[in-house]
Amino acid sequence: MRFVFVMDPMQKVLPDKDTSFALQRAALKRGHELLHTELRDLFAKDGDVWTRARELRVQDGAPFFEYGAVGDVRFADTDAVFIRKDPPFDSEYLYATLLLERARGQTLIVNDPRGLRDANEKLYALHFSRHMPKTLVASHRERILDFADEVGGTAVIKPLHGAGGAGVLLLSRKDQNARSIIETLTREETVAAMVQEYLPAVRQGDKRVLLLDGQVLGGINRVPRSDDLRSNIHVGGRVEPCEVTAQERAVVDDIAPRLRADGLYFVGLDFIGGKLTEVNVTSPTGIQELSAHQGRDVSEDVIAWVEKNVTSGAARSKEPPRS
Incomplete structure (x- = not known):
């Protein structure tokens, strides 16, 4: 099969950590052809969406990747498309999802471009929200400060477009910088931010649960450094093996039908103290750490699922591209 990875340049990949690399390696192991492309390479011609793609091979050890021949490829002529571009979700990302809309129903897309547009993380x-900690989304300073009072004087504030822990800050009513923090993240009360009650359980870890088509692949626990609020791997969080609890599985069962309906097949849910804090859909990571804990390559489960659904067409949209 021919798989296209729409993502950042391979030079930015961390081969010992990135899920995209693990998926590529597993696909090659199972005999598939890989193509790599960036958002800037996409184009539409006569109603079809194409891209300027490079053949790709990856391997453990240096050099961990090698590009091959370059050529124009019509997405409808490929078997599956992995949209793995890291955030931020900016205008170019938006335009890419609109272009890739033309390929819906013609190839298997993980995750669906329409679902990506609708699913700000x-x-x-x-x-x-029934599964979340107390949460406010707002731009007005006094409303945010009042919310912090409601949840005990301490909250976490974060930008709506961020990823990897960028911009996540502790908001304390006792802190003389509280108003400045709000004004910075809301750009002087012109842009909304998310504010959530502070969950002390974060000191024991922020759990990432990976899902494939609504089913649990497994979880990893990311424990923050002693001098940092954030537990993201990108900013130094320590990764520990963990079990997915019955409470967390119940949340998964509850939300899985909506994920499937939106074409969000490969998803990372974040839990703190059993509470759902984020739904990661653009380029969820953590599969290499999960594989290390399980003693097997979980990426192969994802590729096997893609193979099955390419063959059956079960995961392709039944709705034709809009004319």
Whole structure:
């Protein structure tokens, strides 16, 4: 099969950590052809969406990747497309999802471009607010300060477009910088931010649970450094093996139908103290750490699922591209 990875340049990949690399390696192991492309390479011609793609091979050890021949490829002529571009979700990302809309129903896309547009990784979780900590999305300073008072004087504030822990700050009413923090993240009360009650359980870890088509692949626990609020691997969080609890599995069962309906097949849910904090859909990571803990390559499960659904067409959209 021919798989296209729409993502950042391979030079930015961390081969010992990145999930995209693990998926590529597993696909090659199972005999598939890999193509790599960036957002800037996409183009539409006569109603079809194409891209300027490079053949790709990856391996453990240096050099960990090698590009091959370059050529124009029509997405409808490929078997599956992995959209793995890291945030931020900016205008170019938006335009890319609109272009890739033309390929819906013609090839298997993980994750669906329409689903990616609808599923801001902070705001999408509000569909499942019954499972979340107390949460406010607002831009007005006094409303945010009042909310911090309501949840005991301490909250966490974060930008809606961030990823990897960028911009996540502790907001304390006792801190003389509280107003400045709000004004910075809301750009002087012109842009909304997410504010959540502070969960002390974060000191024991922020759990990432990876899902494939609504089913649990497994979880990893990311423990923050002693001198940092954030537990993201990118900023130094320590990764520990963990079990997915019955409470967390119940949350997964509750939200899985909505994820499937939106074409969000490969997803990372974040839990703190059993509470759902984010739904990660653009380029969820953690599969290499999960594989190390399980003693097997979990990436192969993802590729096997893609193979099955390419063959059956079960995961392709039944709705034709819009004319």
